Amino acid sequence: MAPVTEQAEDAAIIERSLRQPECFAELFDRYYAPIHGYAERRLPRPLADDIAAETFLVAFDRRGTYDLSRPDARPWLYGIASNLISRHHRAEIRQYRALARTDAGETSEDHADRVADSLDALATRGRLAAALAxxxxxxxxxxxxxxxxxLTSEEAGKALGVPAGTVRSRLHRARTKIRAALGTALTRKDR
Incomplete structure (x- = not known):
């Protein structure tokens, strides 16, 4: 039986790619799908495609400045993606507002339970999108x-270049606002 080999740490791949640029493809293969998925949740698909691709172009160009003491490149890559997404702030806000306006009656499922679940999900999605906007x-x-x-608070901090305490404060503030928006919407709905 062949020994199980561990995946190379991201930092080792980046370091190796400084001498052998084609090695960076391993990092691309490892993280393209999650980065694209993250971008697609925040922007329309054509922009998400561009953001995901540009994230890896920027990372490749900046790989010489990567802190090799950090074995996991995910926070770095998500930070690059978040910065690129912020350039498309208006498109992101438009997407959230469009989701908020989504008519729950647009669902066309056959089974009553699935319809009810879909309607609940659409209604919640709309309120959530409005709150995110x-x-x-x-x-x-x-x-x-x-x-x-x-990402953890520490990883998000690394991604955004802010202290973990700042991340926790922002996270608390964001969660409080989202809960208030969803709670208010639920209260209004029940009246």
Whole structure:
């Protein structure tokens, strides 16, 4: 039986790519799908395609400045993606507002339970999108890096270049505003 080999640490791949640029493809293969998924949740698909590709172009160009003491490149890559997304702030806000206006009656499922579940999900999605559109960009970036990219507060801080304490403050503020918006919407709906 062949021994199980561990995946190379991201920092080792980046370091090796300084001598052998083609090695960077391993990092691309490892993280393109999650980075694209994160971008697509925040922007329309054509922009998400561009952001994901540009994230790796920027990372490749800046690989010489990567802190090799950090074995995991995910926070660095998500930070690059978040910065690129922030350039498309208006498109992101338009997408959230469009989701907020989504008519829950547009669902065309056959089974009553699935229809009810879909309607509930659409209604919640709309309120959530509206609340996300109202958040300050810095708070929204932190919330989405933690919720959608599944980064820790420390990793989100590294991604955005801010202390973990700042991330926790922004995260708390964002979660409070989202809960208030969803709670208010639920209260209004029940009246």
């Amino acid at each position: 109202e958040l300050p960009a810095a708070d929204r970036d932190v919330l989405l890096l933690v919720a959608w990219a599944e």
